[in-house]
Amino acid sequence: MAAEGGRSGAWAANAAYSVRLGTRLTDVADPASYRPAPGTIPESPGVYRYRDANGRVIYVGKAKNLRARLNSYFTDFAGLHPRTQTMLQTAAGVEWTVVGTEVEALQLEYSWIKEYDPRFNVKYRDDKSYPYLAVTMNEDVPRVQVMRGAKKKGVRYFGPYSHAWAIRETVDLLLRVFPVRTCSAGVFRRQQQMGRPCLLGDIGKCSAPCVGRISEDGHRDVAADFCDFMAGDTARFIRALERDMRSAAKEQEYERAARLRDDIRALQRALEKQSVVLGDTTDCDVIALADDQLEAAVQVFYVRGGRIRGQRGWVVDKVEDVTAGELVEQFVLQMYGDMAGDTVPREILVPTLPPEQDAVVELLTEHRGGRVDLRVPRRGDKKTLMETVERNAKEAFKQHKTRRAADLTSRSKGLQEIQDALELDQAPLRIECYDVSNLQGTHVVASMVVFEDGLPRKSEYRRFSIKTVEGQDDVRSINEVITRRFRRYLEETEKTGELDVLGEREEGGPIDPETGRPRRFAYPPNLVVVDGGAPQVAAAQRALDELGIDDVSLCGIAKRLEEVWMPGEEDPVILPRNSEGMYLLQRARDEAHDFAIRFHRNKRSKGMIVSELDAVPGLGPSRRTALIKHFGSVKLLKEAGPDEIAEVPGIGRRTAETIVAALHAQDGGTGRE
Numbered sequence: 001m002a003a004e005g006g007r008s009g010a011w012a013a014n015a016a017y018s019v020r021l022g023t024r025l026t027d028v029a030d031p032a033s034y035r036p037a038p039g040t041i042p043e044s045p046g047v048y049r050y051r052d053a054n055g056r057v058i059y060v061g062k063a064k065n066l067r068a069r070l071n072s073y074f075t076d077f078a079g080l081h082p083r084t085q086t087m088l089q090t091a092a093g094v095e096w097t098v099v100g101t102e103v104e105a106l107q108l109e110y111s112w113i114k115e116y117d118p119r120f121n122v123k124y125r126d127d128k129s130y131p132y133l134a135v136t137m138n139e140d141v142p143r144v145q146v147m148r149g150a151k152k153k154g155v156r157y158f159g160p161y162s163h164a165w166a167i168r169e170t171v172d173l174l175l176r177v178f179p180v181r182t183c184s185a186g187v188f189r190r191q192q193q194m195g196r197p198c199l200l201g202d203i204g205k206c207s208a209p210c211v212g213r214i215s216e217d218g219h220r221d222v223a224a225d226f227c228d229f230m231a232g233d234t235a236r237f238i239r240a241l242e243r244d245m246r247s248a249a250k251e252q253e254y255e256r257a258a259r260l261r262d263d264i265r266a267l268q269r270a271l272e273k274q275s276v277v278l279g280d281t282t283d284c285d286v287i288a289l290a291d292d293q294l295e296a297a298v299q300v301f302y303v304r305g306g307r308i309r310g311q312r313g314w315v316v317d318k319v320e321d322v323t324a325g326e327l328v329e330q331f332v333l334q335m336y337g338d339m340a341g342d343t344v345p346r347e348i349l350v351p352t353l354p355p356e357q358d359a360v361v362e363l364l365t366e367h368r369g370g371r372v373d374l375r376v377p378r379r380g381d382k383k384t385l386m387e388t389v390e391r392n393a394k395e396a397f398k399q400h401k402t403r404r405a406a407d408l409t410s411r412s413k414g415l416q417e418i419q420d421a422l423e424l425d426q427a428p429l430r431i432e433c434y435d436v437s438n439l440q441g442t443h444v445v446a447s448m449v450v451f452e453d454g455l456p457r458k459s460e461y462r463r464f465s466i467k468t469v470e471g472q473d474d475v476r477s478i479n480e481v482i483t484r485r486f487r488r489y490l491e492e493t494e495k496t497g498e499l500d501v502l503g504e505r506e507e508g509g510p511i512d513p514e515t516g517r518p519r520r521f522a523y524p525p526n527l528v529v530v531d532g533g534a535p536q537v538a539a540a541q542r543a544l545d546e547l548g549i550d551d552v553s554l555c556g557i558a559k560r561l562e563e564v565w566m567p568g569e570e571d572p573v574i575l576p577r578n579s580e581g582m583y584l585l586q587r588a589r590d591e592a593h594d595f596a597i598r599f600h601r602n603k604r605s606k607g608m609i610v611s612e613l614d615a616v617p618g619l620g621p622s623r624r625t626a627l628i629k630h631f632g633s634v635k636l637l638k639e640a641g642p643d644e645i646a647e648v649p650g651i652g653r654r655t656a657e658t659i660v661a662a663l664h665a666q667d668g669g670t671g672r673e
Helices: 066-075 082-090 102-116 164-174 185-194 216-230 235-250 254-272 324-337 357-368 380-422 474-496 534-547 580-613 621-631 634-639 642-646 653-666
Strands: 004-007 046-052 057-063 091-098 132-135 144-147 156-158 284-291 295-304 307-317 347-349 373-375 430-439 442-452 462-465 527-531 553-558 563-565
Touching: 046 066, 046 082, 046 102, 057 066, 057 082, 057 102, 066 091, 082 091, 102 324, 102 357, 132 164, 132 216, 144 164, 156 216, 164 216, 164 254, 185 634, 216 235, 235 254, 284 324, 284 380, 295 324, 295 380, 307 324, 307 380, 324 357, 347 380, 357 373, 380 580, 430 474, 430 580, 442 474, 442 580, 462 474, 462 580, 474 527, 474 534, 527 534, 527 580, 534 553, 553 580, 621 634, 634 653, 642 653
Parallel strands: 284 347, 347 373, 430 527, 527 553
Antiparallel strands: 004 091, 046 057, 046 091, 132 144, 132 156, 284 295, 295 307, 430 442, 442 462, 553 563
């Protein structure tokens, strides 16, 4: 890849800044003020980044010809897509990097989008949360379970399914033939301690590895067969069961033959839940689009072994006037770039080919480790299936538009109501909300959650351990948290020269030049919300005053009467209980509370573990962690004997005896010998 090319001039060329927080005082920027000088942009292929006044990357794009592409943004502003106009008015500068090939441009664009998470780039959002059937092949004793959210390395996933109950029905049928463990880690350890299996083990729907009815290797083989069946290798298992059934009948083992017959029926019923659409050997994903000028919906059907194994949908806001082929390119790169290589199918059917088809196929093939075909079906069963997926995309898009119209209206109304009620200069597009959590004054923690444009931005949530406050003193804790957060912000801005109104920014602004990622507290909020009433608000205001910050608005929301308190005011601001503004503040407050509680519980549980094992001589952090990981809890560790404890890696017989003696002494001599 070539070295980075030229850049536009100083970031501060088109807007004024306040001395303290670098907040832009103008509403919008004039794109002409940061347009690169004629002839400075190369005509080579490359990738470009637009940054806002805080140095934050807000858009990443690629081009075969950088000069032609970037000039198109400035020649006919009125003719641009509405969101492109907004992006250009939000930006304060543009920079670019020259590359050698279109494949390099695709790779760099994809990596920058993942790294910077630009707000104006196309982001495909699930139109709902889809559950997967997951097999934890990364564990010693694999488990079958329902999973949502981010995928984990070493876990085999099947689906997605429309409903969790559909997964449970399928698993219940398959456990007759593939009795894989489905219990949680805690249940598994408890049954190990008790020496007898659970109900599923008693009725034959679990092979009971917890009590040694099957070895770990044998159970892993069963789990692998389960995965093979779910992946489409179904005929092999049904033929084997039919062969065993005939053999049992021939030998007059009629009860065994009847059980095998029921097993075959269970597998067939599981298969009946999945529609046969293509040949038995076909593995492909079928992608379809439905869109208008501003948005698009994407539907994907997953076909494995000729059967539809799952369906999933996404929605996306368009940033530019992109074609269907460009949407397909962006979607394919984002979707399969995050997948494990072996889960990328051999064939991807799309409604139209991307403009950089060869480059996309080359990247997918490299990622999969084998050839990937990207094509448009023209006739036959695949064309018919594509039409079905397109109908689903259109229906999903129609439902999304109905929901989105209400959502956008309510969020905009909520932000406007907060601005009016609190008499703010502008709508609070970035809100930070803080809460404190403790239990009888111990393990005091605090949380910071961020809402941008009325929606939570979880990547910027932060957690704090309170350092200078002891006991139940929420007022002083709020003061400490606000002080730490904004002192860190000032340190970051001073590093980048943002406080110098006349000087230019140093390289990167709020982006750390060493890591390429946003600095932890790089962006100021429009509004700070604290959980509490007048005392908490006063404590937060003192923290801001001591730091010399006077251009961040502040309020508090008290739980009892849901009153909104402003600094220095004797009476609260009352928002209607059913107003969108009150709902948004409550949602931010509740999100901060839940986030703080989760952190507090985690810290408290770790603290209790350490406090009991700290008294055992010779136990460092790694050994304590190994013991808890092996036994699951201190309670189960106390019930174990020296021989069981000595099985833990890094724990010898003498250390095991010391552990038993120490825990036995803590319990007053009631432990297990």
